[in-house]
Amino acid sequence: MLVVVIGNGRTTLFWSDVWCGRVSFSVRFSRLYDLSVFRGASVLEMSQLGWGEGGEAWRWRRLFAWEEELVGEFILLLANVTLQVNNDDRWLWTLETSNSFIVRSLYNTLTIQPHIELPVDAFSIWHKDVPLKVVVFV
Numbered sequence: 203m204l205v206v207v208i209g210n211g212r213t214t215l216f217w218s219d220v221w222c223g224r225v226s227f228s229v230r231f232s233r234l235y236d237l238s239v240f241r242g243a244s245v246l247e248m249s250q251l252g253w254g255e256g257g258e259a260w261r262w263r264r265l266f267a268w269e270e271e272l273v274g275e276f277i278l279l280l281a282n283v284t285l286q287v288n289n290d291d292r293w294l295w296t297l298e299t300s301n302s303f304i305v306r307s308l309y310n311t312l313t314i315q316p317h318i319e320l321p322v323d324a325f326s327i328w329h330k331d332v333p334l335k336v337v338v339f340v
Contacts, residue, residue: 203297203311209289211245221245222283227276234272237262246285253280 206214206221214221217228217235228235235241239261240248251259255277265273297307 203295203308204303205294205296207292207294208245208283209286209291211249211285211291213291214245216243216245216248217241219245222279231272231276233269234262234276237265237269239263245291249285253277 206219208214208221211221217238218226220226223230228241240251240259243251243259248259251257253259260273260277262269294301295303295307297311298304
C-alpha cells in the first residue's frame with residue numbers, strides 16, 4: 203500500500219521504516235535492534251557511520267558469537283544499497299497508478315476484503331465457563 207523509495211535516506215528511519223525488503227529491520231533483526239546503540243538513526247546517518255564490515259554503524263551494547271552471524275547476514279543485505287544524494291526520500295501509494303493517496307482506493311481495499319471465518323466461536327470469547335464466585339472475586 204505505502205512504500206518508500208530511498209533517495210538520500212535523510213527522512214527514513216533505518217530500523218523502524220520498511221525501506222529494504224518487506225518488513226522493517228527492527229522486526230527482521232529484532233535481536234540486533236535491541237542491542238543497537240543507534241536505534242533512532244536515519245538511513246543517511248547509518249550510511250555515513252559505515253554499514254560495511256567493521257563500520258561504526260555496527261556498535262552494540264554487547265554481542266554474543268551467534269549474534270555475529272546475524273550481523274554478517276545484515277551486512278550482506280546492505281552491500282548493494284547505494285543512496286542517491288541528490289534525491290529526497292519519497293513515499294508512494296501503490297493502490298493508485300498515480301502513486302498518490304486517494305481515500306477511495308483505501309476504502310475499496312478495506313471493504314472488498316473477503317469475510318474471514320473465525321475458528322473460535324464468538325460466543326465463547328465473551329462467555330467463559332468460570333464459576334460465578336471466581337468472576338465476582340476477579
